[in-house]
Amino acid sequence: MNPSFLPLQRLFKQLVAAGLLTATSYAAVAATINISLDDDPGKLDPTQSSMIAERMVYQSIFDxxxxxxxxxxxxxxxxxxxxxxxxxxxxxxxxxxxxxxxxxxxxxxxxxxxxxxxxxxxxxxxxxxxxxxxxxxxxxxxxxxxxxxxxxxxxxxxxxxxxxxxxxxxxxxxxxxxxxxxxVGTGPFIYKGRLKGATITLEKNPHYWQAGLPKADGVTYKIMSDVNVAFNNLRSGQVDITNRFPYKEITNIEAGAKYAVINKPSLGFRGFYLNTSKPPFDKKEVREAVDILIDRNAIAKVVYNGAVVASHSPFSKAQFAHGDADTPPKVDVARAKALLKAAGKEGGFSFKLTLPTTPYESQVGQMIQGMLRPAGITVTLEKAELATQIESGKAGTYEGLFVGWSGRPDPDQNVYDFVVTNGSLNYSKYGTKEVDDLLQQARLEGNEAKRKAVYDQAMQILVKDVPYIYLNHDNVLFGISKAVKGFRYVPDGVIRTATLAK
Missing domain, CATH: 3.90.76.10 (Dipeptide-binding Protein; Domain 1)
Structure with a gap:
């Protein structure tokens, strides 16, 4: 607690004792909001940031x-x-x-x-x-x-x-x-310290420029990498909001539960890169064959319990560039075999798919193994930490690389660097002048409707060239105590804390 608040706290307690203020009102004024994060933020400087967990904390410190x-x-x-x-x-x-x-x-x-x-x-x-x-x-x-x-x-x-x-x-x-x-920012909460791997503590900015904000006295971020541990802490009241929620529990909320689920569209996507600079994925027929063998709706239902939307593009319904390209293709084993034959892979082939270490992605990998097997494609699964995956992506040393994207509000930030020639996130090593020109044109166009038409043209090419296998769009999926008031959903999936109270 900030020492400057202690006289105010004593006053509130005196008012409660005198019956002039309810304990509930007192708690709403005095509360600290506890938020669990599934990853430990690294550097608390926006110029050095590369993690969504860091963005969660930044929202409280920096405007x-x-x-x-x-x-x-x-x-x-x-x-x-x-x-x-x-x-x-x-x-x-x-x-x-x-x-x-x-x-x-x-x-x-x-x-x-x-x-x-x-x-x-x-x-x-x-x-x-x-x-x-x-x-x-x-x-x-x-x-x-x-x-x-x-x-x-x-x-x-x-x-x-x-x-x-x-x-x-x-x-x-x-x-x-x-x-x-x-x-040090201008935000609603002031950084006070951290215990690496455990907590980050913020206190109320008493001179915040937005009148009446923040509502809470402080925010404590608790690092809980296991989504089930975070869920149990939500149920027990040790945390008020979890930035992840167990998929299996979405439809398993007991009557009278003191928590709810925020389950709404996000800006991001999930899927895997195919290395177009090496056989067998240097042939687009092979990439397209893999694409049309995957039943995205089955993955969304079985693994994610409906908390994702099956996809075929980087643009979710939360973005203006969302279009027909996002409709997944129907599974077509016969056509996949014909494509493989045209590419000289009639007998099939094998490749290694590198996955995150989470149990959900392991299950996705196993489903992909089964879906590709009827066309003679053998998938070997390998787990790796995100930092290792990114390094192999940059170096182009992988075959298939399962790395998603948390999403950004403008479509350009979800596609440009991923597919333009030599783009910073173009781990597929893909590039065509036609796509490069279209995406550059979209950057120059100020009219939203005209920009969407350009993105539609680019996607007509990308759904055939398939440098990346889009599987689904994640939903923003938070667990939140019913005692928390003032929560505001924003499709970038980052929790704003200024308006929160309990």
Missing amino acids: KLVDLDENGKIVPMLAQRWTISDDQKTYTLYLQKGVKFQDGTPFNAKAVEFNLLRGQEKSSLRRNELKYIKQITVVDDSTVKLELTTPFAPFMSILTDRAGMMSSPDAVKKFGDDYVNNP
Whole structure:
């Protein structure tokens, strides 16, 4: 508990004792929100982040220039409004006035300039997201102008995530390399410390700029890698929200349970890469054969208990680019055999599929083994930690690689780097000029309907070339205590804590 709150706490207790305030009201004011995370966040600095668990914690510490609403639309945050020039190359942001960082220093246009320049540095993992900014002009304390080298339609969407999170320039300078352990933002909660692998503790920001927020006194993140352990802690009341929920328990909630399930569409996808730079997946007929042998609806039902949606594209229904390409193909063993024959693989072949270490993905792997067997394809399953998978993806040393994506609000961020020639996430080593040109065209187009038409064209090619086997779109799946009030679902799957109370 922050010492500054102790007199207030004593007052509340006196009011409860006098019958002037109910214990329930007192608890709602005084509560700490406990949230379980299935992974231990690494670096608490948005410029160095690569994990969704980190994004969960960031939402409490850092505000962004803009945010998302429940429909995935971009809404004001630290930028209260903005304008875009007719040529779509100049963005002028008009900032909230009177906002301070948690260390008491002012948030202003100079702070925005500092953060965006820092995000462009070679050491920053945000540099590719911000690479199109060529000039930053501080017009006055509350106005900043950003000039891009080229029109870039996803730009504002990028600012709803880590690239748009604002750190205190003074704190960054003070802590240097150790800022990753001393984060300071303008957000609703202040970082107080962590026990590595166990907890991260935040306390209420008493000077938060949004009136009436935050509702809770603090947030404690508890690291629980086992989804069943987290579930048991939810049932017992030791945690209030779990960022994962056991699939088998979705339809098994007992009467009178003190928890509920948030089960709504997300922006992400799950599936596996095929290495197109090596036999047998250098032939697209082989890749297409694998694609049409997989019964995605069966996987969604058996493994995920309906908490995912069978897919065939990177675009879920939560994105405007979602289209007909997302409808999975019907299983067709005869056609798959014909494709293999055309590729010179009439007798079938074998390959290794590298999977995450979770039991759910192991079950998916076993189902894929059975689905490919009728066409003579033998699948060997191998488990690996995510870091190992990513390294083999970058090096191109794998055959099949099961790695999903948590999703981003703009379609570009779900497809571009995955399939353009030499894209940073293009572990399939795939590339065609036609797809490259279409996806670049989509980046330049400001009209949403026209952009969708371009994505539709690109997907017509990608569903035939099959560099990646899309299996499903995850739902946002949280367990939440019924005592928690003020929860707001956002399709990016990140828990906002400012409005939470219990």
